Amino acid sequence: MHITGGATATHLLSRASDDVPVDTPRLPAREAAERELSKPMYHENDPNLLERGLNRFWDWVGGIFDTASGIAPGGVLGLIVILLVVVGLGAALWWRLGTPQRTPGSSDSLFDDRPRSAAEHRTGAEAHAAAGRWNQAVQERMRALVRSLEERTILDPRPGRTADEAAAEAGxxxxxxxxxxxxxxxxxxxxxxxxxxxxxxxxxxLRDLDLQLEHIKPRLSSAAQGAAE
Known part of the structure; x- marks a missing residue:
């Protein structure tokens, strides 16, 4: 069988094209894969945002626990013993000291913005006591005591004075x-x-102390005594 030169060239080109693999560019292929994987059908069972956040949190806690257990003597058992000791010490301190108290500052004024006389504070204190409101009764009686000392000029009236300051000055x-x-x-x-x-x-x-102070004269300082003489 005789094959012409043109037919031979055409046949060789056809075979060459069949032997060369098809090479799709990387970027379009990746974009096509991402578009395919972004379809909802592939994400029906994915965890929601809250579940993903919780999973990351517990992974973080687990990492801390694993690190601490590797450092603590005795491994995990030693870490548990240390945690129990810390919790026990905290409970003992809480039971011994009670609820932490806030240290009164300069803004913790004894009196509110509306000035009242000692008699008015005493009336309010007795009303609270009659109703069994002992916290409010104590507060009003302390205000009555300090206001009485101010009215008798044992204390100088001073806005913003705290109970501790009043007690120290009156002392x-x-x-x-x-x-x-x-x-x-x-x-x-x-x-x-x-x-x-x-x-x-x-x-x-507190009520007895308030009534007792009503009948006690203050002790004059040496300078005041010299001026009086």
Whole structure:
């Protein structure tokens, strides 16, 4: 069989084209794969956003636990013992010290914005006590006590004064009652800032101190005594 030169060339080109593999460019192929995988049918069982967040959180906690257990003596068992000891110490401190108290600052004024007389504070304190509202009764009685000292000029009226400051200042003029004044201020702070609950005995002790101070004359300083003489 005789094959012409043109037919031979055509036949060779056809065979060459069949032997060369088809090479699709990488970028279009990747984009096509991403479009295919982005279809909802491939993501019906994927975890939602909350589940993914929780999974990452627990993975993070697990990593911390694994690291700590590798450092702690005895491995996981040693870490558990250490955690139990820490929890036990925290519970013991909480039971011993009670609820942490907020330290009164300069903004913890004894009085509110509306000035009232000692008699008005005493009336309010007795009303609270009659209703069994001992916290409010203690607060009002302490205000009555300090206002009375101001009215008698034992204390200079000063806005923003705290119960502790009033007790410390009054203790200089009334040294025999300094301890009782500090205890009264501490009781006021406990129920006002420390989350403690007062009772009848606390209020009655404060009321008795208030009435006692009404009949006690302040001790003059040496300078004041010299001026009086």
């Amino acid at each position: 200089h003029a009334l040294p025999d009652q300094a301890g009782a004044l500090r205890a009264a201020a501490r009781e006021f702070d406990d129920v006002t800032y420390g989350g403690r609950t007062a009772g009848r005995p606390a209020y009655e002790a």
